[in-house]
Amino acid sequence: IFINCLFYVLCCDSGFGHGLALRLSGLGMQVFAGVLDSEGDGAKKLKEWDPERIAVLQMDVTNPEHIAQVKETINKRLGQKGLWGLVNNAGLLLCPVDAELQSTSSLRRLMEVNFLSAVTVTQTFLPLIRKAKGRVVGVSSLAGEVPMPLLSAYSASKAALACFCRVLRLEMLQWGVHVAVIQPSGFKTSMELLIEPIIEELLSHTSPELLQDYGQDYISSLPSVLDTMSQATKQDMSPVLDCIEHALLSTHPRPLYCPGKSAWLLPFLYTHLPTATFDRFTVRVRNIQK
Template identity: 40%
Template sequence: MEMVQCDSALSYVVLSALFSGLVIHKIIRNKVKIENSAVSCLLSLLLLEIICCCVLCSHLGLTLFILACAFYYISIPVRRMLPPQGKVVLITGLWGIVHNAGVLGYMADGELLPISVYKQCMDVNFIGVVQVTKIFMPLLRKAKGRLVTISSMAGHTPIPGFAAYAASKAALSMFSAVMRQDLLKWSVKVSAIHPSGFKTNIFGSQEHWSSQDQNIQDNIMPDVKEDYGEEYLASLKDLHHTMSTVTSPDLSPVLEDVCHALLAQEPYVSYTPGQCAYLIPCLFHYFPLWVYDCFAKQTFQIHQNILPRSLRISKANNKTD
């Protein structure tokens, strides 16, 4: 019995070594970019190997693991770019549209954001994209080209303080997904890029941030202002500096994905450049909601643990009782 278990374990070790060699060779030969999703799949494969080796019987487990390895190897994306003759349309017509324009407006609780901020985000981040797409779509269909939209991780993951921005990016992500289906018959490929935090001009200047803060102060209802309190509202001003320090100044991951979406033979439907741009949405979609809520509370502390005034009073009263 022990000899059988040793042989089975040895088979898994040999298979893992062979599989690792093949994967590394394919990655190096094709210059494959390592995505967060690929790392997650490898971890899942490792977990499956442990289950197959320890739980399932030798032949069944080994067969299942071999099939999983083969499927993963085949699914490794190969970034084959279009040959030069496939790019002649770049000179003779319109090959691709990249929707990059975007505004954030302001970061605050959804209740505090003025309607003007919601309208601005929807007009620029969503309505403007639809209008430009409709105007140039006949040229894009003729070229069988590419439609690329730069959405955001916030478009499919709730982040505190981003109610207006996230709503507009969610609309953009769904627009891209539907357009991909609509344009299949025209052989137009559609890709959506969902970056995490990058340091761009989307946050605006400090003067713009101050004017938006003053806009909130001028338009907020008296009872709402009383509930939130001056200290909580004042903390919003610091978010501009906070976001500037926690975001990445290196835009190369986004630019590489844009180039791949435009020029690859088989572009991806979705790209997730940036730190945790793939893992955080997975945490929200596939884990219990309380897990993501705890993670978001610790990660996206936009108010430095400052509670609204009425909640602080209520909390203090409960302690005295």
């Protein structure tokens, strides 16, 4: 099973990919864990945990050469057996910001890491997955299903990933390959952000007109939203790991998993409430969090 453990804002030391690699190796699975830094703390812990079952492979998912090299390495290890599972969980969040203030460069970066890289990795490994009639799992987000203020770019990238997986699921039926989407709500993973450089970057990319309309104090406060988001998340990642494990190993996997608090409730409200009612609810929650 190949797990893409790359994290940017999230940290491989305590992220979903790290925990999943440990869990699956404990079940006797051979795990190929892709990491951004093969010499980092997270990678070292994986190597020490179970060197026989966990193969740590350095791979930047935005680098096609890295992806091709990893495929070649896995091919050599597996021979003609094929690859049973692929988990696309690489993620980038960046600083929450109003859509009007979102820089094009940040939007491109989010789409590259959260969506386009998953497409490239999936296309690269699908021949091996089809050979094994295995599984593909994409880790999306509640934000990709329900509109959330300040997360327009992140939400768009995760929505694109979820839609890609849903279409792929239909296309892979003829091959006996199952594709699932994991759509978790908020879970706490390590975040290490330097606030001052983020504020400086936001202010430098904001036009004088927008700076006047939104106000410097408001724009400077945006990075603190990450702290508020973090306080509202759960530290226990086991619900997400349970869902990924089920999607990979169950005889009857589901097409969609929604682990975590409000992961099913908010989409239900968004779908069934009148738009104006849901909008008032969302804006009220945002104001409370400020």
